[in-house]
Amino acid sequence: MEESNFAREVQENQARLRAELRTSFDVIVCGSGSSGSVVAGRLAEDPDVNVLLLEAGGDDASPTIIEPGQWPLNLGSCRDWAFEGQPSRHLNGRRLPLNMGRVLGGGSSINVMVWARGHKADWDCFAEESGDPAWGYDSVLNYYRRIEDWQGGADPLRRGAGGPVHIAQPSSPKPLAEATVEAARLMGIPRFGSANGEMMEGPGGAAIAELLIRGGKRQSVFRSYTYPQMHKPNLTVLTGALVTRLIIEGKTAVGVEAVVDGQVLRFDAGLDVILSLGAVHTPKVLMQSGIGPEAELHRHGIPIVQNLPGVGQNHQDHIAFGCTWEYLQPQEVGGGGCEAVLYWKSESRLSVPDILQCQLEFAVPSPPEVGIAAPDHGWSMFAGLAQPKSRGQLRLTGASPTDPILIEPNSLSEPEDMAAAFRTVELCRELGNSSLFTPLVKREAVPLQRDRAGMERFIRNSAVTFWHQSCTAKMGRDAMSVVDAQLRVYGIDNLRIADASIMPKIPVGNTMAPCVVIGERAADLVKASYAGRGSP
Structure with a gap:
């Protein structure tokens, strides 16, 4: 299909899905950055899985995104969360x-576009911390061979x-x-x-x-993974959608709450909720949903759902x-x-x-x-x-x-x-x-x-x-770990995290490529879990 015709089909399909917005999906992915775009795109390859991708920012059509040399113009713009650290x-x-991307593609739409895969020792550390050799370098090479079209x-x-x-x-x-x-x-x-x-x-x-x-x-991760699936009726990509909290019943995540066009909406997930909001907003949403350090939640009057002292730590x-x-x-x-x-x-x-x-x-x-x-x-x-x-x-x-x-x-x-x-x-x-x-x-x-x-x-x-914030909801097996080797949040069913926050330690080099691996791994794990529970 010609590029212009495909773009028109994507636009018409997404406009229709937004106008007839469903409130229930199989999987909800929160955040369209370098991990979330991969998860949503991979899961949408199965026509029987209905996927919702929520992104707080807008579209990625700006010349400042498309033209590689214009990336500095995105810093401080509406496409940037423009966080600041406390005085030190x-x-x-x-x-x-x-700086952190607030746009379809997240950081991969406003960064310097460097592909740096991390050092062998980084991935072997991930395997050691998680207790799972599937996170080790030899296994990750298989993912990179799947991911890359190396020229x-x-x-x-x-x-x-x-x-x-x-x-x-x-x-x-x-x-x-x-x-x-x-x-x-x-x-x-x-x-x-x-x-x-x-x-x-x-x-x-x-x-x-x-x-x-x-x-x-620029070829963002969103354009590489999600956009090619957006003409399909089973993938809804909702921009301007700020995820505010998780909806948890007992110890099970059943959906999310988000502000869309000024309205607070609830979206239900039949299978999984995936947090891919990055190393700042993922721990924020967890804590404001009652998942995090007990003392921090008590301080703000937030009812505790799960005491996880590592949420927001290890930055x-x-x-x-x-x-x-x-x-x-x-x-x-x-x-x-x-x-x-x-x-x-x-x-x-x-x-x-x-x-x-x-x-x-x-x-x-x-x-x-x-x-x-x-x-x-x-x-x-x-x-x-x-x-x-x-x-x-x-x-x-x-x-x-x-x-x-x-x-x-x-x-x-x-x-x-x-x-x-x-x-x-x-x-x-x-x-x-x-x-x-x-x-x-x-x-x-x-x-x-x-x-x-x-x-x-x-x-x-x-x-x-380098704007490589990470490690604030780390994967591991100790008391400060937030997710296990399957990226499942400890103590909460049907909730996973897939972004830089799960890294036990920051890798050597830019974080975009490792985040793509995390997204691929998360998609594989979700697919395996719903296959075990029966197809959606």
């Missing part, structure tokens, strides 16, 4: 901006072909990206042809980035520090502006990278506290922490869905993170000041040479995040 003494009193060199052991997600490196990386990976090689950091194969089974390396860009346009995010160089003359920006990535170790004794560096081919302004203006033309490297030790938390401000949630990232609170921060900035400066950049770069603009006290001030004043 570890950041000299600053608040961290914590690069053949690697049948590690890479997939023909899957729903189009993954490609830039066909002609800009000179800046080539200089970056070559400068890393000369520093003793091995260069790889792919950042998602052998490189992420050992100590790391540098590579040209892999991106979700197809035909010069993790990748923290980064922008280092910037001024160009000799303006340079063309490729793709979404990120064409090179580096994962390496802050100490030689480590076997797994704990440093994450992501290059942007334009100058990113530092927070005002740094006190240095960005050059008119330049490039920045986000020198980040891939395995932060600091842990934060989320707290309610009230029992109402309109009451905001407090996010306390607690970034740089652990001494190990500050030590690694010094090393990632040192490595970044050594890289960026390589003679290989001489034909392109006039000077280092940020942070410049400083004594140790001055560099510590820079680190605390410049810290931003």
Whole structure:
């Protein structure tokens, strides 16, 4: 079917489903981000399963989403929840901006489009924490082979072909990206042809980035998984639908309450409710539905349905520090502006990278506290922490869905993170000041040479995040775990979580690709459960 005809069929079908909105479905998926889109799309492949996908944001038709280079324009817009962390003494009193997608596709519609699958050790940790080898690296490779339509060199052991997600490196990386990976090689950091194969089974390396860009346009996870199913009568995608609470009878989730077009509506689920609202709103909805730490719920007068002390705890995010160089003359920006990535170790004794560096081919302004203006033309490297030790938390401000949630990232609170921060900035400066950049770069603009006290001030004043919030409803077997290996919420039937909040620890690299695996795994688990109970 021609693309324009399919788009018309999707539009007409979804308009009809909204006008004749049902109140009962087999499965309700809350949130259309990088996990929720996968769950909804996979389950809708079965015509006998009626699926409702609820998304608080709007559609993904904006040019700022479709055009890769326009992604910064989404930050702070109606397509961004634009969360902020609480003021932190570890950041000299600053608040961290914590952007998160509020649109069909969630973060995959407003992010930098980097496909980073996580390190082998990350997935083996998931398997260890959950007690289930199905979460281990060898098993997850099977999922990635199913997911990917990899456009690069053949690697049948590690890479997939023909899957729903189009993954490609830039066909002609800009000179800046080539200089970056070559400068890393000369520093003793091995260069790889792919950042998602052998490189992420050992100590790391540098590579040209892999991106979700197809035909010069963003290819979000929503467009890869959900949109191809939206012409079907068994998939209702409802935008502008803010999930406010779970409907629980006894110890069973039977539906959700959501505000749609200003009205509070109830939707019933015959089989499962899947929370895929992300690492902020998933724990918020859980707590405001009576599932969470007993003391926190008592504090706000919320009746306790299930005491789970880990809800809202264990908050993790990748923290980064922008280092910037001024160009000799303006340079063309490729793709979404990120064409090179580096994962390496802050100490030689480590076997797994704990440093994450992501290059942007334009100058990113530092927070005002740094006190240095960005050059008119330049490039920045986000020198980040891939395995932060600091842990934060989320707290309610009230029992109402309109009451905001407090996010306390607690970034740089652990001494190990500050030590690694010094090393990632040192490595970044050594890289960026390589003679290989001489034909392109006039000077280092940020942070410049400083004594140790001055560099510590820079680190605390410049810290931003990669917007990879995660781990706030973790999978595991200890008292702080929220879901089991099947992604089922402990103590509540017919309720699962599928998003970054279930990660026991944040993976090395961007979180989009691991969230797609979580979505695939969740869909498989739901399918197996309703097959066991009889077809819907």
